[in-house]
Amino acid sequence: MEIVAFGVQADEKPLLERAFAGRHQIRCLDVFLNDDTAPIAAGHEVVSVSVNADLNAGVLQQLASGGTRMIAQRATGFNNIDLDAAADLGLTVGRVSYYSPYSVAEFAWALAMAVNRRVVRAANRTRNFDFRLDGLMGRDLRGRTVGVLGTGKIGEAFTRIAHGFGMRLLGWDLAENPACLDLGMTYADQDRLFAESDLISLHVPLVEATRHLIDARALALMKDDAILVNSSRGGLVDTAALVATLKEGRLSGVALDVYEEEAGLFFFDKSLEVVHDDTLARLMTFGNVLVTSHQAYFTEDAVGQIVDTTVANVEDYLAGRDNENMLVAPGRRPAVAR
Structure with a gap:
């Protein structure tokens, strides 16, 4: 056959x-x-x-x-x-x-570290022999708070890495994961997680109840210098609301491996074409935003x-x-x- x-x-x-x-x-x-x-x-x-x-x-x-x-x-x-x-x-x-949940969890951390330490900006500069440190200052993660939305297999793997960094662990899910509790995670409602977290990572499935989980209201609750990472599904984030938030100068960094309108774009070479998605085009103009092409699973x-x-x-x-x-x-x- x-x-x-x-x-x-x-x-x-x-x-x-x-x-x-x-x-x-x-x-x-x-x-x-x-x-x-x-x-x-x-x-x-x-x-x-x-x-x-x-x-x-x-x-x-x-x-x-x-x-x-x-x-x-x-x-x-x-x-x-x-x-x-x-x-x-x-x-x-x-x-x-x-x-393997580690494929996605490890890549989510690669994204988080890249935006926190301005790795892409630094690499682009040094390729042009510009070795200044202006605008490249990041933050230690030890002692800061990570918010993990979704603590299933991938969320648990992500949490184990966060624990290794010495971070304070906040989690949200429909059911608590005993393994995450053993690592010292405190489960909280979404509002508290958004308000207290320095780094927020999404690991929930995309269903009707989670569509645009990160909307204008959620973004308004976040710290001005928070980092947002999405390696799950693009539809979890209201991209228009995210762009509006970034235009206000809020959020220290955003790392997206997925995008809600990625179909027809991701996995294709569009470098010689005009991309008509104005929202994605605007998103890519922000120096503190990193977008990859749905590759977190790709090991x-x-x-x-x-x-x-x-x-x-x-x-x-x-x-x-x-x-x-x-x-x-x-x-x-x-x-x-x-």
Whole structure:
């Protein structure tokens, strides 16, 4: 059987090909699955997609009409999939419910340190042989307060690193994580976390209840010199409100690995094109803002686990087996919070 995989990165392709070798043929495409590219999947029972695929009801209908019966998403998040429509069409939808949390947590800290110590600005200067320190002063993190929104596996890994820095730990989640409590974390409501934290890092999923979790009100509660890091989902942050806050001269630094309108931008080379997203363009003009292209998960370890789980999901589907990664299966409606 041939599987078609959309949105495959160059470094990801050999891992997918090696994992499926001897099992199935896999056709790797760098284009993302959406309304325009869905016809490519015609005749393929199994389709694999990345998190930037747009699996709305119309796309799912196209897939089902073309013979697709199983969608294997190579990501944990699934806010890009209309699960109810998939269930109505009798499709099976699998995801990767777990991969190395350290990949994202460590990258979130790389972003935090980069904006705190003005690393990008310093590197750009020294490439031009400008070795002044003007405007490069950062702050010690030891003794300062970190606010962790979401203390699941990734949030816990992030917290362990913060504990190593000797920071005061504040957390927010629907349920307290005993491991974080053992590290000395105090759980607080969002308002207190926003008001007291010197560094805020987001590690919650994007569902309706968390969309624009960081809005104008939340930003107004933050310290003027706070640092905000988002390595989870772009829709957690109201970007227009963030730009307005930065224009007021507030926030010491912002580091974003995700952006709420990243589809069609991230993972593409747009360097020779006019980018029409005025909000993103304005955001990129601030010297204390660092934007990366949704790469926090992108380590050999994490991608290897993602690929292995994707293979297992496909094999379970073909064998008629259910597993914990299946969001939708024949005869079973989605049982996840939307």
